[in-house]
Amino acid sequence: MDRRPRVDPGAIRGAANGVDEPVRVRPLDELDITAVADIAERSGGPRDAGFWEDRVTSFLRRDPEGALIAEVGGRAAGFMLGEVRRGEFGIAEPTGWIEFLGVDPELRGRAVGRLLAEALEAHFRARGAVAVRTLVDETMPGVAAFFASLGYAPAPMRPFVKSL
Amino acid sequence: MNMTEALLPKSYHAAVERWRDFYLPDHGFLEASWEKHFPREPRPKLCAWRECGMCGVVECGERKGEAKYERVAEMPEEQARHLFAMIRAQASTEFGSIQQHQLTLSRARDEEEQVWVLRMMADELRHGYQMLHLLVEDDWSAATGRGAADLVEEILSIRTGDHVLGAFNVDFDSFVDNIVFCALIDRVGKYQLAMQRVSAYAPMAESMPQMLREEAFHLAAGVVPMRRWVERAARGSVEIGLGMLQKVLAKWVPRGLEMFGDERGGGSNVRWGFKPTRNAEAQEAYYQELGRVVRDLNLRYLRARLPGLALAEAEALLARLEAERGSERGIRFEELLRLPHREFFRRRGVPAFRMVGLDGELFTDREEYVRHLARVLPESYLAGRDFHDYLQQLDRVVRGELEPGKAAAQSPSLRRVGGVCPCSRAVRWVVDEAAPSAGTTAV
Numbered sequence: 001m002d003r004r005p006r007v008d009p010g011a012i013r014g015a016a017n018g019v020d021e022p023v024r025v026r027p028l029d030e031l032d033i034t035a036v037a038d039i040a041e042r043s044g045g046p047r048d049a050g051f052w053e054d055r056v057t058s059f060l061r062r063d064p065e066g067a068l069i070a071e072v073g074g075r076a077a078g079f080m081l082g083e084v085r086r087g088e089f090g091i092a093e094p095t096g097w098i099e100f101l102g103v104d105p106e107l108r109g110r111a112v113g114r115l116l117a118e119a120l121e122a123h124f125r126a127r128g129a130v131a132v133r134t135l136v137d138e139t140m141p142g143v144a145a146f147f148a149s150l151g152y153a154p155a156p157m158r159p160f161v162k163s164l
Numbered sequence: 165m166n167m168t169e170a171l172l173p174k175s176y177h178a179a180v181e182r183w184r185d186f187y188l189p190d191h192g193f194l195e196a197s198w199e200k201h202f203p204r205e206p207r208p209k210l211c212a213w214r215e216c217g218m219c220g221v222v223e224c225g226e227r228k229g230e231a232k233y234e235r236v237a238e239m240p241e242e243q244a245r246h247l248f249a250m251i252r253a254q255a256s257t258e259f260g261s262i263q264q265h266q267l268t269l270s271r272a273r274d275e276e277e278q279v280w281v282l283r284m285m286a287d288e289l290r291h292g293y294q295m296l297h298l299l300v301e302d303d304w305s306a307a308t309g310r311g312a313a314d315l316v317e318e319i320l321s322i323r324t325g326d327h328v329l330g331a332f333n334v335d336f337d338s339f340v341d342n343i344v345f346c347a348l349i350d351r352v353g354k355y356q357l358a359m360q361r362v363s364a365y366a367p368m369a370e371s372m373p374q375m376l377r378e379e380a381f382h383l384a385a386g387v388v389p390m391r392r393w394v395e396r397a398a399r400g401s402v403e404i405g406l407g408m409l410q411k412v413l414a415k416w417v418p419r420g421l422e423m424f425g426d427e428r429g430g431g432s433n434v435r436w437g438f439k440p441t442r443n444a445e446a447q448e449a450y451y452q453e454l455g456r457v458v459r460d461l462n463l464r465y466l467r468a469r470l471p472g473l474a475l476a477e478a479e480a481l482l483a484r485l486e487a488e489r490g491s492e493r494g495i496r497f498e499e500l501l502r503l504p505h506r507e508f509f510r511r512r513g514v515p516a517f518r519m520v521g522l523d524g525e526l527f528t529d530r531e532e533y534v535r536h537l538a539r540v541l542p543e544s545y546l547a548g549r550d551f552h553d554y555l556q557q558l559d560r561v562v563r564g565e566l567e568p569g570k571a572a573a574q575s576p577s578l579r580r581v582g583g584v585c586p587c588s589r590a591v592r593w594v595v596d597e598a599a600p601s602a603g604t605t606a607v
Contacts, residue, residue: 030384031456034463038475053391057384061283062205064380 021073023112025119028069028079035076039102065123070112078103080116084127096124098134117150135159166216172300176316179594180293183320187262194282201279208286212297214370223362225437232366236302243436244307247365251295253328255319258292260332263324268336280385281342287378294371317594331419337544340404344412347386347457352423354379355446364437391464398468410501411542414522417504421447422512451506458503469495511554516572517561530562
């Protein structure tokens with residue numbers, strides 16, 4: 001039993017690649033922040049624990065069900081954070097934005113990312129989103145391939161950046 | 165989310181606003197600080213939200229699979245009285261925690277931490293409002309013998325010392341209490357709300373999802389500052405050390421455990437479909453989760469003491485320190501936080517008034533036990549009425565003058581001798597107005 005019970009009927013289970021231990025997706029809570037920071041660090045993401053504390057706490061305030069963690073055998077295997085917004089970059093339709101994704105490098109290939117994405121998309125749908133968008137770093141082709149495998153296609157919108 | 169939004173009838177809504185002005189006078193500061201701390205996030209709103217499309221059949225107990233109750237009148241009177249007590253207790257905790265937080269809110273050293281607690285207080289006010297809405301929207305007169313106005317007035321009139329659950333009758337001594345309370349006592353709230361999410365009374369179940377969403381931040385508002393304090397302590401800060409945090413844990417963990425009710429109880433809740441879990445099972449899950457909190461803080465401490473230590477290395481070091489209770493790399497086991505034993509300093513439930521120490525050691529001598537309590541509890545708490553009353557009851561139990569069960573039933577029994585304001589007893593929160601009307605809109 002939990003705030004969002006660990007046995008809640010909405011939890012998604014998967015036994016990818018024939019491995020018995022199921023992947024379980026649930027909303028993350030404040031006690032998962034350390035694991036999120038650890039996975040991010042080992043995946044080449046931001047190493048600053050304070051960064052993840054700020055980001056996750058912000059999600060817990062705004063939309064706690066949009067912050068998900070995947071577990072394998074009780075061990076954190078990945079996380080995905082996103083929320084529904086309208087009006088971002090002039091996009092009027094309610095859109096689910098996937099902002100952060102991390103999968104434990106030791107547990108890749110077990111459909112952790114796919115199960116997280118499916119759960120987050122279901123949440124976006126429940127909140128009225130009609131599309132899901134994200135930004136992918138082109139220097140990380142594996143991430144682009146991951147989203148492509150889930151049916152995401154490149155959008156006619158390119159990020160521009162200028163150092164200040 | 166598909167939710168309906170409703171307001172209390174005007175006179176009751178105004179009563180809650182009056183209560184807010186009295187017990188949460190800083191809500192204006194929260195409003196003024198909102199954009200700075202919570203940009204792009206919706207502001208607090210005094211209203212009742214109900215989730216649409218939830219399970220319509222009873223999920224546990226004797227009536228499992230049957231349609232949920234939509235009105236109190238549909239259920240047997242005994243169940244209605246039981247449910248009323250649950251709603252009253254829930255409302256009491258929501259309003260009670262605001263009264264406690266207000267005592268030491270101004271002593272916060274950090275504006276962000278203060279505003280987080282203020283936001284949490286505003287949420288608790290809405291949660292109390294949500295419970296009042298349950299009592300006002302239905303007809304509880306057959307179960308309670310009272311009308312809505314009396315029920316609202318009675319709940320808004322409860323003060324620290326008179327609340328249903330002991331944890332809400334303990335005064336805060338410093339802002340450390342505000343934060344630890346969020347991390348420990350709001351966590352009990354999370355469990356209670358999660359259990360009530362399946363309530364056989366549909367309006368209760370529908371009230372829970374948004375309250376649970378809001379509760380998620382309350383726990384972070386406790387744990388995140390505690391982590392920061394622990395990391396600062398590891399770097400040499402003497403302001404809020406682990407010794408102080410350990411004592412505050414000792415103050416609140418027993419009260420949190422008691423909020424689940426007697427370990428032998430909870431059967432009626434399950435049988436009647438109001439909660440899916442008996443008291444002991446829920447309490448055990450909570451205690452295990454407290455273990456995760458303490459472990460998380462200890463890992464933060466180790467990694468701050470030994471910069472560069474990876475999480476896996478810190479976990480291994482912590483495991484060795486806990487197993488051997490020795491020291492390694494300049495860190496002693498005694499420096500770390502420990503979760504108080506589940507029977508420590510209990511005054512309700514199965515272990516009530518057993519003389520059990522912080523680590524589970526059993527005391528047979530009253531004086532020795534009291535000296536132990538004095539060592540492991542905060543000094544400021546020892547000087548308060550709550551501890552004084554506990555000692556008096558313990559004496560009577562030790563002398564055989566009072567059965568532990570009877571002492572538990574009387575505890576805590578604080579008599580407020582002063583209060584926040586001597587005139588507050590004279591306040592009547594609900595002011596009669598003509599033709600109250602409630603409105604409901606979909607959001």
